Amino acid sequence: xxxxxxxxxxxxxxxxxxxxxxxxxxxxxxxxxxxxxxxxxxxxxxxxxxxxxxxxxxxxxxxxxxxxxxxxxxxxxxxxxxxxxxxxxxxxxxxxxxxxxxxxxxxxxxxxxxxxxxxxxxxxxxxxxxxxxxxxxxxxxxxxxxxxxxxxxxxxxxxxxxxxxxxxxxxxxxxxxxxxxxxxxxxxxxxxxxxxxxxxxxxxxxxxxxxxxxxxxxxxxxxxxxxxxxxxxxxxxxxxxxxxxxxxxxxxxxxxxxxxxxxxxxxxxxxxxxxxxxxxxxxxxxxxxxxxxxxxxxxxxxxxxxxxxxxxxxxxxx
Amino acid sequence: xxxxxxxxxxxxxxxxxxxxxxxxxxxxxxxxxxxxxxxxxxxxxxxxxxxxxxxxxxxxxxxxxxxxxxxxxxxxxxxxxxxxxxxxxxxxxxxxxxxxxxxxxxxxxxxxxxxxxxxxxxxxxxxxxxxxxxxxxxxxxxxxxxxxxxxxxxxxxxxxxxxxxxxxxxxxxxxxxxxxxxxxxxxxxxxxxxxxxxxxxxxxxxxxxxxxxxxxxxxxxxxxxxxxxxxxxxxxxxxxxxxxxxxxxxxxxxxxxxxxxxxxxxxxxxxxxxxxxxxxxxxxxxxxxxxxxxxxxxxxxxxxxxxxxxxxxxxxxxxxxxxxxxxxxxxxxxxxxxxxxxxxxxxxxxxxxxxxxxxxxxxxxxxxxxxxxxxxxxxxxxxxxxxxxxxxxxxxxxxxxxxxxxxxxxxxxxxxxxxxxxxxxxxxxxxxxxxxxxxxxxxxxxxxxxxxxxxxxxxxxxxxxxxxxxxxxxxxxxxxxxxxxxxxxxxxxxxxxxxxxxxxxxxxxxxxxxxxxxxxxxxxxxxxxxxxxxxxxxxxxxxxxxxxxxxxxxxxxxxxxxxxxxxxxxxxxxxxxxxxxxxxxxxxxxxxxxxxxxxxxxxxxxxxxxxxxxxxxxxxxxxxxxxxxxxxxxxxxxxxxxxxxxxxxxxxxxxxxxxxxxxxxxxxxxxxxxxxx
Numbered sequence: 003x004x005x006x007x008x009x010x011x012x013x014x015x016x017x018x019x020x021x022x023x024x025x026x027x028x029x030x031x032x033x034x035x036x037x038x039x040x041x042x043x044x045x046x047x048x049x050x051x052x053x054x055x056x057x058x059x060x061x062x063x064x065x066x067x068x069x070x071x072x073x074x075x076x077x078x079x080x081x082x083x084x085x086x087x088x089x090x091x092x093x094x095x096x097x098x099x100x101x102x103x104x105x106x107x108x109x110x111x112x113x114x115x116x117x118x119x120x121x122x123x124x125x126x127x128x129x130x131x132x133x134x135x136x137x138x139x140x141x142x143x144x145x146x147x148x149x150x151x152x153x154x155x156x157x158x159x160x161x162x163x164x165x166x167x168x169x170x171x172x173x174x175x176x177x178x179x180x181x182x183x184x185x186x187x188x189x190x191x192x193x194x195x196x197x198x199x200x201x202x203x204x205x206x207x208x209x210x211x212x213x214x215x216x217x218x219x220x221x222x223x224x225x226x227x228x229x230x231x232x233x234x235x236x237x238x239x240x241x242x243x244x245x246x247x248x249x250x251x252x253x254x255x256x257x258x259x260x261x262x263x264x265x266x267x268x269x270x271x272x273x274x275x276x277x278x279x280x281x282x283x284x285x286x287x288x289x290x291x292x293x294x295x296x297x298x299x300x301x302x303x304x305x306x307x308x309x310x311x312x313x314x315x316x317x318x319x320x
Numbered sequence: 321x322x323x324x325x326x327x328x329x330x331x332x333x334x335x336x337x338x339x340x341x342x343x344x345x346x347x348x349x350x351x352x353x354x355x356x357x358x359x360x361x362x363x364x365x366x367x368x369x370x371x372x373x374x375x376x377x378x379x380x381x382x383x384x385x386x387x388x389x390x391x392x393x394x395x396x397x398x399x400x401x402x403x404x405x406x407x408x409x410x411x412x413x414x415x416x417x418x419x420x421x422x423x424x425x426x427x428x429x430x431x432x433x434x435x436x437x438x439x440x441x442x443x444x445x446x447x448x449x450x451x452x453x454x455x456x457x458x459x460x461x462x463x464x465x466x467x468x469x470x471x472x473x474x475x476x477x478x479x480x481x482x483x484x485x486x487x488x489x490x491x492x493x494x495x496x497x498x499x500x501x502x503x504x505x506x507x508x509x510x511x512x513x514x515x516x517x518x519x520x521x522x523x524x525x526x527x528x529x530x531x532x533x534x535x536x537x538x539x540x541x542x543x544x545x546x547x548x549x550x551x552x553x554x555x556x557x558x559x560x561x562x563x564x565x566x567x568x569x570x571x572x573x574x575x576x577x578x579x580x581x582x583x584x585x586x587x588x589x590x591x592x593x594x595x596x597x598x599x600x601x602x603x604x605x606x607x608x609x610x611x612x613x614x615x616x617x618x619x620x621x622x623x624x625x626x627x628x629x630x631x632x633x634x635x636x637x638x639x640x641x642x643x644x645x646x647x648x649x650x651x652x653x654x655x656x657x658x659x660x661x662x663x664x665x666x667x668x669x670x671x672x673x674x675x676x677x678x679x680x681x682x683x684x685x686x687x688x689x690x691x692x693x694x695x696x697x698x699x700x701x702x703x704x705x706x707x708x709x710x711x712x713x714x715x716x717x718x719x720x721x722x723x724x725x726x727x728x729x730x731x732x733x734x735x736x737x738x739x740x741x742x743x744x745x746x747x748x749x750x751x752x753x754x755x756x757x758x759x760x761x762x763x764x765x766x767x768x769x770x771x772x773x774x775x776x777x778x779x780x781x782x783x784x785x786x787x788x789x790x791x792x793x794x795x796x797x798x799x800x801x802x803x804x805x806x807x808x809x810x811x812x813x814x815x816x817x818x819x820x821x822x823x824x825x826x827x828x829x830x831x832x833x834x835x836x837x838x839x840x841x842x843x844x845x846x847x848x849x850x851x852x853x854x855x856x857x858x859x860x861x862x863x864x865x866x867x868x869x870x871x872x873x874x875x876x877x878x879x880x881x882x883x884x885x886x887x888x889x890x891x892x893x894x895x896x897x898x899x900x901x902x903x904x905x906x907x908x909x910x911x912x913x914x915x916x917x918x919x920x921x922x923x924x925x926x927x928x929x930x931x932x933x934x935x936x937x938x939x940x941x942x943x944x945x946x947x948x949x950x951x952x953x954x955x956x957x958x959x960x961x962x963x964x965x966x967x968x969x970x971x972x973x974x975x976x977x978x979x980x981x982x983x984x985x986x987x988x989x990x991x992x993x994x995x996x997x
Contacts, residue, residue: 112722141765
C-alpha cells in the first residue's frame with residue numbers, strides 16, 4: 003500500500019509539473035502585459051503555442067546532424083527528471099535519494115551542454131554567438147548555484163532536497179544571515195538560468211541581443227516545442243526550488259494523508275502565483291543589461307553564495 | 321588457491337614488465353619490417369592485458385598481504401625491491417588499462433605513422449617504465465625507473481622531431497624532467513636520512529621531524545608536481561604531450577601524470593607518516609589554482625591536442641584538491657571524511673585516465689583522417705566520422721562532469737568531502753575550503769564550456785577546409801579502443817558503488833579508514849556518509865532520463881506532425897555562405913576571454929582598422945600573454961643564457977691563465993679550510 007501511494011505521489015508530482023509549467027509562463031506573460039496596460043494573450047496561450055508547434059512541419063537546416071535532432075528530447079528529459087526530483091507540494095518523494103541537489107544542478111548542466119552543442123551544429127553565426135554566451139553565463143551561474151547548495155546543505159546537514167525541505171519546514175530554523183544571502187543569490191542565478199530580464203530577454207526578436215533564443219534559432223516545429231516546454235519546466239523548477247527551501251509553508255510532510263497533500267497542493271499553486279507575479283513585476287521594472295555586465299551580476303551572486311558558505315564554515319549558527 | 325596467489329603477485333607483474341622490455345628489444349630488430357606495427361602492438365596489448373588482470377585480481381581479491389620480491393640488481397647492498405600492495409595494484413590497473421587501450425588503438429593508428437621505428441621500441445619501454453615505478457619499493461629503484469620512464473617518453477615526444485615546435489617541446493620536457501628528478505632525489509635523500517637506508521619499509525618505519533616532513537612535501541610537490549603538471553610547473557606539458565603520436569599522448573596525459581600522483585601519494589601519505597594540517601593548505605592552494613588556470617588555458621587554445629593537454633592540467637588540479645582535503649581530514653583524525661576525499665581522488669584518477677585517453681584517441685582519429693589539429697580548419701566531422709564523433713561526444717560529456725557519466729561521480733564525491741570540512745578545527749582551513757569548493761565548481765563549469773567549444777568547433781558546423789570536407793572514418797581497431805573506453809566511462813558512472821568498494825582496501829591501507837560499504841545500499845546507489853545526508857544513483861538517473869526521453873519521443877511521434885523539410889539555414893536575410901564566417905574557436909572563447917582573460921592572460925582585442933580610402937579589410941588581433949612563462953621562466957632562461965655566455969669566456973684562455981686560475985682556486989680553498997678549522 004505504502005509503495006503504491008508513494009508511486010502515486012511521485013507520478014502525480016511528475017504530471018503536475020508538466021501540466022503547470024506552461025500555465026506559469028502564461029501567467030507571467032499575462033501579468034507583464036497587464037502591467038504595461040496591454041490586454042495580453044490568454045494565460046493558456048503557451049499550451050496553444052505548444053500544440054500549434056507540434057502540428058507544424060520541421061524545417062531542418064541542410065547540414066544539421068543527428069545531434070541536432072536528438073538534443074530537444076535529451077534536454078527535455080534531463081530537465082523533466084530534474085524537475086521531478088524537486089518537491090512541489092509534498093516532501094519525501096519516492097526517488098528523492100536518486101539524485102541530490104548537486105545532481106539536479108548537474109542534470110540542468112547536461113541539458114545546457116547539449117543545447118549549446120546544438121547551437122553550434124548548423125554552423126551559423128547566431129547559433130555560435132548564443133552558445134558561446136550561454137556557456138559564459140553558465141560558467142558563472144553554476145559555481146554560484148553550487149555554493150548556494152553548499153549553504154543549504156550545511157544548514158540542513160544534507161544535500162538531499164527532501165531532507166533539506168523537511169528540516170526547514172519542520173524545525174525552528176529562524177532567520178539566518180547565510181540563508182538570506184543564499185536566497186538572494188539563488189534568485190539571481192534563477193534569473194540568469196531561465197534567461198530572464200535583466201540577463202536575457204525571452205521576448206525579444208532582435209537576434210543580436212539574445213542569448214538563449216539565438217542558440218535555438220534554427221529549431222522549428224516539434225523540436226522547438228520540446229525546447230520551449232523544457233524552458234517552461236525549468237522556470238517552474240527554479241520557483242519550486244526556491245519555494246520548497248525558503249518558503250516551505252504548508253508543504254505536505256511525507257505520509258501525512260490526503261488532506262495535507264491537498265492543502266500542500268493549494269499552497270504550492272499560491273506560491274507559484276506569487277512568485278510569477280513578483281517575477282513579472284521585476285521584469286517590468288528593470289531593463290536588460292549589456293551582455294558583459296552579466297558577469298558582474300553573477301559574480302555578485304557567486305560572492306553572496308561564498309560569503310554565506312563561509313559564515314556557515316565559521317559557525318553553524320549563522 | 322595457488323593459482324590465485326600466482327596471478328596476483330609481484331612476480332607476475334614483473335614478468336609482464338620483462339615481457340614488455342623484450343618486446344622493446346624485439347622492436348629494434350623488427351622495426352624496418354612490414355609487420356612490425358601489428359606484432360609489437362599486439363604483443364604489448366597481450367602483456368598489458370595479463371598485467372591488468374593480475375593487478376585487478378590483487379585489488380579485488382582483498383589480499384591483506386602485500387606481495388614483495390627482491391631482485392639482486394641495483395645497489396649491491398640494497399638489491400632492487402619490488403612490492404605489490406593495494407595502492408600499487410590500483411595504479412597498475414590504471415597504467416595497464418591505459419596501456420592496453422593505447423596498444424589496441426596503435427594497431428590501427430600505428431600504420432599511419434611516417435616513422436614507426438622511432439615509436440615502436442620506446443612504446444613498450446615507456447609502459448614498462450611506468451609499471452616499474454609503481455612496483456618499486458626502494459628509493460634507488462624508484463628513481464631509476466622514474467628516469468627510465470621519463471627518457472622513454474622523451475624519446476616518444478621526439479619521434480616526429482622534424483615537425484616545427486617538437487624539438488623545443490622535447491628540450492623543455494627534458495629540462496623539466498631533470499628538474500623533477502632532482503627534487504625527487506633530494507626528497508628521498510632526506511627521507512633516507514644519514515643512515516642511508518633506501519628501502520621504503522625502512523623509511524616508513526623511521527621517524528621524521530616536522531621540518532623534514534615539510535621539506536619533503538615541498539620537494540615532492542616540485543618533483544611529482546612537475547611531472548603531473550601542477551601550475552606553475554606545467555609549462556612542458558602542453559608542449560610535450562601533443563608532440564607525441566596520439567596514442568602516446570593519451571598515455572602521457574592519461575597515465576603518466578597518474579604515475580606522478582602515485583609517487584606523491586606513496587611518499588606523502590604512506591612514507592612520511594601522519595601528516596601535519598598545514599601540509600594540506602599548500603596542496604589545496606596549488607591544486608585549486610591548477611584546476612582553474614588549466615581549464616582557462618584550455619579554453620583559449622585552438623589546437624585540439626594542446627587543448628586536451630591543458631585540460632589534463634585542470635584534472636590534475638582537481639585530484640590534488642581532493643588529496644589536500646584528505647590530508648586535512650587525516651591530520652585531524654577524521655578518518656571517514658579522509659577516506660571519502662581520498663577515494664574521490666583515486667576515482668578521479670581512474671576516470672581521467674579513461675576519458676582523457678578516449679579524447680586523445682579521438683584527436684588522433686581526427687588527425688589521421690584530416691591531417692589537422694587546428695580546430696579552426698576543422699568542422700562538420702560529425703557527418704564524415706559518425707562513430708568517432710559519437711565516442712568523442714561521450715568523452716566530452718564525461719570530462720565535463722555531467723551525469724550519468726563517471727566524471728560527475730568523482731566530482732560529486734569531492735563536493736561531499738568539501739561539505740564535511742566545517743568539522744575541521746583550524747581556522748585557516750575553515751576559511752580556505754569554501755573558496756576551494758568554489759574554485760572546483762568554477763573549474764567544472766568552465767570544463768563544460770571548454771568541451772562545448774572543442775566538440776562544437778571540431779565536429780559540428782560546416783567544414784572549414786577541404787581536408788575536413790573529405791575526411792573518412794578511421795579503422796576498426798581505433799574505433800574499438802575508443803568505444804571500449806566510452807563504455808567504461810558509462811559503466812563507472814552508473815555503477816560507482818562497485819568502484820568505490822574496490823578502492824576501499826587502498827583507503828584502509830593508507831589511511832586506516834574507509835567509506836561505508838556501498839554494496840549494501842539499495843538499488844546500487846552510493847551514499848558517502850549516510851543516505852539521509854546525501855546519495856546518488858547513476859543507474860536510476862540514466863534509466864529515468866532514458867524513460868523520459870523515450871516517453872517524449874513516443875508521444876511526439878504518436879501525436880505530432882511527422883513532416884520534415886530540409887532547407888538552407890536561416891541567416892536573417894544575410895546568408896554567410898563562406899564556412900570561415902562560422903563561429904571559430906577564438907570567437908567562441910571570446911566571452912570567457914573577456915570575463916577571465918583580461919586578468920589571467922592580460923588579453924586584449926585589437927581592431928586594426930585601415931585608414932579611410934584603404935581597401936584592405938579590418939583585422940581583429942588577439943593579444944594573449946602566458947604570464948607564468950613570461951614572469952617565471954623567461955627570466956630564468958634569460959639568466960641562464962647570460963651566465964653561460966659569460967662562462968663561455970673561460971673556454972678560450974691561454975695556458976698561463978688556466979694555470980693561474982687553478983693556482984688561485986687552490987689558494988682560496990686552502991684559505992677557506994684554514995679559517996674554517
